[in-house]
Amino acid sequence: xxxxxxxxxxxxxxxxxxxxxxxxxxxxxxxxxxxxxxxxxxxxxxxxxxxxxxxxxxxxxxxxxxxxxxxxxxxxxxxxxxxxxxxxxxxxxxxxxxxxxxxxxxxxxxxxxxxxxxxxxxxxxxxxxxxxxxxxxxxxxxxxxxxxxxxxxxxxxxxxxx
Numbered sequence: 001x002x003x004x005x006x007x008x009x010x011x012x013x014x015x016x017x018x019x020x021x022x023x024x025x026x027x028x029x030x031x032x033x034x035x036x037x038x039x040x041x042x043x044x045x046x047x048x049x050x051x052x053x054x055x056x057x058x059x060x061x062x063x064x065x066x067x068x069x070x071x072x073x074x075x076x077x078x079x080x081x082x083x084x085x086x087x088x089x090x091x092x093x094x095x096x097x098x099x100x101x102x103x104x105x106x107x108x109x110x111x112x113x114x115x116x117x118x119x120x121x122x123x124x125x126x127x128x129x130x131x132x133x134x135x136x137x138x139x140x141x142x143x144x145x146x147x148x149x150x151x152x153x154x155x156x157x158x159x160x161x162x
Contacts, residue, residue: 032150034149054159055157057157061153064109066147070101071099071101073137075135075136079130080129
């Protein structure tokens with residue numbers, strides 16, 4: 001889900017890309033997070049029944065051109081349990097979980113890197129919850145020094161099971 005583009009709700013471009021390898025080409029979708037702004041996207045799902053604790057967002061990415069510098073990401077959760085007094089239409093995200101400055105993969109643009117971001121502020125997440133996950137790159141942070149787009153190719157939420 002992409003935000004609406006208003007102030008504070010900027011979104012990355014979603015692009016279909018093709019590898020330069022020989023046919024058949026590898027195609028993938030990537031989210032191109034800007035180096036100058038806070039851009040974010042979100043998705044929703046039902047938390048699996050085997051969820052116990054310790055959610056961690058795993059973000060695999062590459063850079064458009066940068067082979068040096070750091071990126072900063074943040075992740076947020078919004079969790080609602082069936083029967084909660086929470087009105088889903090008025091739900092807000094929990095406070096941001098912010099990564100340390102993470103060095104981009106060196107030597108060649110396009111190399112795959114991964115950031116593990118513990119989601120310790122988890123909004124009371126429980127098995128079976130309706131969950132909305134937020135991923136942002138804070139390109140406006142002084143600690144985010146990598147030039148160009150951060151191209152996110154996949155995201156997973158891992159956790160400890162029951």
